[in-house]
Each structure stands twice: as structure tokens, then as C-alpha cells.
Amino acid sequence: MRIITLVKHVRDTETRVKVAENGAKLEFIGENWVLNPYDEFAVEEGLRLKEKFGGEVVALSVGDEESSKSLRQAMAMGADSAILLSDPLFNDLDPLSTARVIAEQLKKESFDLILCGKHGVGDDNQAVGSIVGALLNIPVATVVVNLEIQGSDVKAKREIEGGLEVLEMGLPCLISCQKGLNEPRYPSLKGIMSAKKKEIRTINASVLGIDEKFFSKRIKFITFLEPPPRPKGKLIKGEPRDAVKELVKLLSEEAKVL
Amino acid sequence: MKILTYFEVKDGEIKKASFETASKAAEIAEKLNGEACALFVGENISEEMAKSPSRVNIKKSYILKNESLKTFSNSIYASAISNFAKEREFDAILFPATSTGKDLAPIVSAYFDVPYISDVIKVDVENGDVTFVKPIFSGKAMKKISVEENCFVASLRVNVFPVIEKHCETLVESVEAKLDDVKSSKVTGYEKGSSELLDVAEADIIISGGRGMKGPENFEMLAEVAKLFGGAMGASRAAVDAGWVPHSHQVGQTGKVVSPSLYIACGISGAIQHLAGMSSSKVIVAINKDKDAPIFNVATYGIVGDLFEIVPLLKEEIKSLKG
Ligand SMILES: Cc1cc2nc3c(=O)[nH]c(=O)nc-3n(C[C@H](O)[C@H](O)[C@H](O)COP(=O)(O)OP(=O)(O)OC[C@H]3O[C@@H](n4cnc5c(N)ncnc54)[C@H](O)[C@@H]3O)c2cc1C
Ligand SMILES: Nc1ncnc2c1ncn2[C@@H]1O[C@H](COP(=O)(O)O)[C@@H](O)[C@H]1O
Numbered sequence: 001m002r003i004i005t006l007v008k009h010v011r012d013t014e015t016r017v018k019v020a021e022n023g024a025k026l027e028f029i030g031e032n033w034v035l036n037p038y039d040e041f042a043v044e045e046g047l048r049l050k051e052k053f054g055g056e057v058v059a060l061s062v063g064d065e066e067s068s069k070s071l072r073q074a075m076a077m078g079a080d081s082a083i084l085l086s087d088p089l090f091n092d093l094d095p096l097s098t099a100r101v102i103a104e105q106l107k108k109e110s111f112d113l114i115l116c117g118k119h120g121v122g123d124d125n126q127a128v129g130s131i132v133g134a135l136l137n138i139p140v141a142t143v144v145v146n147l148e149i150q151g152s153d154v155k156a157k158r159e160i161e162g163g164l165e166v167l168e169m170g171l172p173c174l175i176s177c178q179k180g181l182n183e184p185r186y187p188s189l190k191g192i193m194s195a196k197k198k199e200i201r202t203i204n205a206s207v208l209g210i211d212e213k214f215f216s217k218r219i220k221f222i223t224f225l226e227p228p229p230r231p232k233g234k235l236i237k238g239e240p241r242d243a244v245k246e247l248v249k250l251l252s253e254e255a256k257v258l
Numbered sequence: 259m260k261i262l263t264y265f266e267v268k269d270g271e272i273k274k275a276s277f278e279t280a281s282k283a284a285e286i287a288e289k290l291n292g293e294a295c296a297l298f299v300g301e302n303i304s305e306e307m308a309k310s311p312s313r314v315n316i317k318k319s320y321i322l323k324n325e326s327l328k329t330f331s332n333s334i335y336a337s338a339i340s341n342f343a344k345e346r347e348f349d350a351i352l353f354p355a356t357s358t359g360k361d362l363a364p365i366v367s368a369y370f371d372v373p374y375i376s377d378v379i380k381v382d383v384e385n386g387d388v389t390f391v392k393p394i395f396s397g398k399a400m401k402k403i404s405v406e407e408n409c410f411v412a413s414l415r416v417n418v419f420p421v422i423e424k425h426c427e428t429l430v431e432s433v434e435a436k437l438d439d440v441k442s443s444k445v446t447g448y449e450k451g452s453s454e455l456l457d458v459a460e461a462d463i464i465i466s467g468g469r470g471m472k473g474p475e476n477f478e479m480l481a482e483v484a485k486l487f488g489g490a491m492g493a494s495r496a497a498v499d500a501g502w503v504p505h506s507h508q509v510g511q512t513g514k515v516v517s518p519s520l521y522i523a524c525g526i527s528g529a530i531q532h533l534a535g536m537s538s539s540k541v542i543v544a545i546n547k548d549k550d551a552p553i554f555n556v557a558t559y560g561i562v563g564d565l566f567e568i569v570p571l572l573k574e575e576i577k578s579l580k581g
Binding site for chain 1: 332333336356357358360361363364365367368369371372373374375376377387389391392393394395396397398399400401402403404405406407409440441442443444445446447448449450451456457459460463505506511512513519520530531534537538540541542543544554555556557558559560561562563564567568571572575576579
């Protein structure tokens with residue numbers, strides 16, 4: 001089985017974010033970058049399937065040179081090799097464009113399964129994986145917490161409001177992985193060492209055979225905004241019984257939410 | 259400018275979020291002298307159901323029908339929707355950002371070859387451009403964007419946009435859907451979650467517990483309050499990781515992002531990853547024994563005290579209020 005895992009290099013979730021230069025830029029406090037937490041579930045699932053069925057796990061990322069760190073991380077967990085799609089043309093792409101770049105490469109690859117994360121933290125799109133699947137005309141299952149593969153039959157459970165939806169499809173397909181699917185392993189020291197020797201194929205736009213005309217309609221950036229400020233809160237004092245009475249009164253009469 | 263807005267039907271009922279999205283679609287269309295239409299997909303949509311967008315000033319409804327649309331299959335539905343949108347020359351398609359909406363919209367974006375903007379919390383028209391505000395970094399910042407030629411696929415966050423009642427006449431047209439030969443996953447079953455409560459992603463009132471709840475048995479008390487509210491029970495990751503509540507209840511960066519009218523946090527400190535999931539709630543109540551807990555920075559109302567004392571009192575008060 002040849003399994004492709006889509007991975008993204010992202011700022012870690014502790015990072016503080018500030019809007020700067022009148023909305024033209026973001027400033028970050030904290031410079032920790034990590035393999036997108038949801039993509040860890042994708043890599044882990046790929047490795048488990050490889051252990052079961054044999055084959056190969058390939059990690060693929062669109063990003064700058066720094067993204068190779070997340071590819072190394074995926075390889076330290078156990079992925080066999082990696083592909084980095086990197087070009088100034090690929091900076092700051094919207095989900096459709098990112099997915100089109102990925103699909104362009106995958107059209108040249110053989111694969112039985114594509115695994116991605118539920119969403120990429122930071123841009124928070126929850127879209128790139130599904131679009132890749134759609135462009136390659138393979139079945140897509142999103143927010144998956146349970147996956148069973150037998151022969152070429154795939155059964156997945158996805159999280160929806162109030163329960164789980166059961167889905168069936170055939171290989172090859174694309175699965176977006178949600179927390180709960182598995183418990184990602186930590187790379188072993190041996191894994192980290194051998195990851196340094198594994199191959200990352202770096203591919204730019206011209207090797208991929210595309211130029212700026214490849215991208216269709218564009219998203220226009222207008223500005224960054226701070227989240228709407230929360231009105232200053234009220235601390236309710238007094239004996240617990242009185243405080244709760246006061247709270248319920250405020251909720252029904254002032255805030256009008258009851 | 260022609261906008262199509264997707265109406266989600268589950269168990270024979272239209273999801274409320276569809277009306278929220280449609281209200282916005284009607285408003286944009288009006289401002290741009292355009293047209294907003296409703297789209298229903300499936301075999302068992304009645305004419306009467308398809309007329310209900312009349313509530314929110316949508317003058318035309320379509321029902322897409324086809325043998326293959328009997329049960330939900332994301333790529334087949336997406337193919338029907340995008341082929342219809344192309345044929346009738348729609349510029350844009352809006353979805354409610356429900357779990358179905360977020361499943362369909364990106365696939366439609368691929369087939370329709372139009373950029374996708376997800377989980378939008380604000381839509382305006384400025385100088386003829388439709389502009390979107392979308393949270394990034396789990397709501398620690400927002401990004402305002404538009405799309406060339408106002409061509410977009412977007413999903414609108416649930417519970418954020420008001421349903422604007424504005425009655426009109428609605429014409430209904432049934433159309434035989436055109437489908438491409440797409441490979442799709444198919445829904446073959448459903449497993450209901452253990453609780454009879456609403457899901458946090460849908461509820462208008464949520465009461466959540468964290469590590470301060472001390473153990474699984476105490477969540478029973480929160481579930482009872484949630485039931486009185488007709489709402490949902492949420493949890494912090496600390497409570498989920500301890501195995502006290504299933505992950506489907508988790509609110510936050512790696513849980514669900516919610517915007518209810520009322521969010522009550524009990525024994526939750528307010529870590530940045532938790533705030534990421536709930537700080538856009540309209541009213542936030544914090545109950546915590548530590549007066550310096552960061553949750554108080556976002557709380558509309560706070561009570562410093564022992565939750566084991568406060569929550570039972572709250573239950574009593576709500577009970578007498580609801581009579
Ligand atoms: C990648 C990543 C993703 C994460 N995603 C999430 C996420 O999605 N959601 C999430 O919630 N967290 C998430 N976290 C974890 C987050 O950082 C915090 O660890 C977590 O939110 C803490 O949960 P808590 O507030 O319940 O516990 P604590 O921080 O331990 O707080 C417990 C609170 O209870 C109060 N308390 C104790 N006893 C009582 C009492 N008797 N009465 C009243 N108050 C009492 C205490 O004063 C304290 O403030 C994530 C972390 C990482 C690194
Ligand atoms: N630049 C990228 N390179 C590789 N995979 C990506 C990239 N962006 C997103 N993905 C994949 O798509 C998933 C969803 O991302 P997003 O749509 O950005 O929320 C991620 O979890 C990744 O698996």
C-alpha cells in the first residue's frame with residue numbers, strides 16, 4: 001500500500017497573535033513551529049496501516065524550506081520519504097490553490113490512500129484535503145475518528161452533531177483525521193537519527209510544470225483585525241445563594257439570554 | 259450577482275442554520291441588486307418545505323432531484339450542486355458551517371473551481387465587493403478578505419448570523435440533477451452519541467466543566483443543568499483527557515469551536531486553547547475558586563467560589579425560573 005500523508009508546518013497553539021501596522025501584518029509572540037497536530041493523526045494512521053498491510057508512507061507538504069522540519073518530524077515518526085513542493089509562487093495560497101498544487105503532484109504519483117488532518121491550525125480552513133480528493137476524483141471522508149480497511153473496502157466513522165456517521169467507500173480515497181482516531185507515537189531516538197538520512201524531494205513550480213497562470217480566481221486580502229473586544233465583565237460578590245440569584249437575574253434581565 | 263444558498267435537511271427538518279445563512283444571502287443580493295435563491299437537494303423534499311425560505315426573503319427555491327441523491331454522498335451532492343450552479347450561472351454558493359456544510363463546501367469549491375472561505379463570522383458589501391471576516395489562529399485574530407469578481411463558495415459559522423424574518427412569495431422549481439461520474443463516499447449508517455443532550459456545536463446554551471469538576475460523577479450535575487436549559491454540556495481538554503467525558507464534548511482548539519448565546523464555564527481555568535473554542539460566545543459566565551483564573555478576563559459575569567456550592571444553587575434557580 002502506498003500512502004500519502006499531507007502535512008503542514010504551523011505555529012504551535014501557544015503562540016500569541018497581535019495585529020500590527022494598522023492591520024497590514026500579524027506579529028507573533030513565540031516562535032515555535034510544529035507539525036500540525038491533526039497531521040500527527042494522519043501520519044500515525046499511515047504508519048499503522050503500513051505495519052498491517054506493508055508498503056510505504058510518503059509525507060508531502062507545500063511550504064517554504066522551513067516546512068522540511070515537519071517533513072523530518074513525520075519521517076522521524078516512521079514515514080519513508082518526503083516531498084516538499086516549494087516555490088515563491090506557492091506562498092500564502094488559498095485552500096483551492098494549495099490543493100491544486102498538491103493534486104498536480106499527486107497526478108504524477110501512485111497511491112492507494114491519502115491521509116490529511118482535520119484542519120490546519122492557524123489558517124483554520126478545514127478544506128485543503130477535501131479539495132485534493134475532489135480534484136483527483138477519489139472518495140472523501142472528513143473528520144474521521146475510526147477507520148477500517150479490508151481489501152479495497154473502506155469503512156470510516158466521522159464526527160457529526162450528536163453522533164457519528166458511518167461511511168463506506170473504496171480505495172483509493174482521502175481521509176481527514178480527527179482526534180480520537182489514534183494516539184500518535186513520539187519519534188524514537190533511532191527514528192530521529194534515521195530521518196536525517198531519508199530523502200526529501202524538493203519540487204518547484206517549473207518542475208511541477210505550472211506558472212502563475214495556473215491559479216484561477218484569487219482571494220484579495222483586505223486587512224487583519226483584532227477579535228472584537230469583549231465588554232468588561234462584572235464580578236458578582238456576596239454569599240453564594242445571593243450571588244447565584246443575582247447572576248440569574250442579570251442573565252434574564254440584562255443579557256436577556258434566558 | 260446571483261447567490262445560491264444551500265438548505266440542509268436532516269430527519270425531515272430544515273436546520274436552523276440554513277435560515278441564518280439564507281438571511282445573509284438575501285441581504286447581499288438586495289445590496290447588489292442581485293438574486294438569492296435557495297437550493298434543496300434530495301428525493302424527499304416537499305414543495306411546502308421548499309417554500310419555507312419565504313420567511314427570509316428568498317424568492318426562488320430549487321429542488322435538485324435524482325435517484326442517486328436519495329441518501330447523502332458528499333461528492334455526488336457536490337457534483338449536483340456545482341453543475342446546477344454552473345448551468346444557471348450562479349456566481350456564489352453559501353453553506354451553513356454545519357458538519358454537512360463543512361463537508362460539502364470544499365468539494366463544491368473544487369468542482370465549481372471557485373475559492374472557498376470557511377467558517378465566516380461577518381459578511382458585508384463594500385464598494386460593490388462582498389467582504390468576509392474569518393477567524394484565524396482559532397480566533398486570536400481575524401482576516402478580512404474578498405474574492406475577485408465576487409465569485410466564492412463560503413460557509414457561515416452557525417449561531418452567529420441572525421435569522422431576519424422578512425416574508426415574501428417563493429416560487430419552487432424542481433430540477434433533475436446532472437451528475438458527473440464522481441467517486442464518492444456514501445453514508446450507510448448513524449450512531450447516536452450516548453447523551454440525550456444537544457451537541458455543543460448546535461446548542462444555544464452550553465455549560466462546561468473542567469479539571470475543577472474533580473471526577474466523572476460530578477458531570478452528572480452539569481448534564482442536569484444543561485437539560486434544564488435545553489442546551490449542551492461541554493468540557494475542557496483536561497476533563498476529556500482524564501476520561502471523564504467523551505471527546506465529542508470538548509470545546510477548544512482541538513475540540514469544537516462554539517458561539518452560543520450563553521456559555522457557563524465551571525472549574526475551567528481559561529487556557530488559550532480553551533478560549534479559542536468559546537471566546538466568541540455572546541455571554542460568558544465563569545465560576546472558579548481562583549479569582550486570578552484567566553477565564554475571568556473573557557467573562558461577562560463571574561462568580562469567585564466553589565463550584566460544588568454554586569452549581570447546585572444555579573440548578574435550583576433555573577428550575578424555579580423555568581417553573
Ligand atoms: C495542542 C494543544 C491543544 C489543546 N486543545 C485544547 C482544547 O481544545 N480545549 C481545551 O480545553 N484545552 C486544550 N488544550 C489544553 C489547555 O492548554 C489546558 O491544559 C486545558 O484547557 C486546561 O483545562 P482546565 O481549565 O479544565 O484545567 P486547569 O487549567 O487545571 O483548571 C482547573 C480550574 O478549576 C478551578 N477549580 C478547581 N476546583 C474548583 C472548585 N471546587 N470550584 C471552582 N473552581 C475550581 C481551578 O481554580 C482552575 O482554574 C490544548 C493544549 C495543547 C498543547
Ligand atoms: N500547505 C500544505 N501542505 C500540505 N498539506 C496541507 C497544507 N495545507 C493543508 N494541508 C493538509 O490539509 C489539511 C487541512 O488543512 P486546512 O484546509 O488548511 O485546514 C491539513 O491538516 C493538512 O493535512
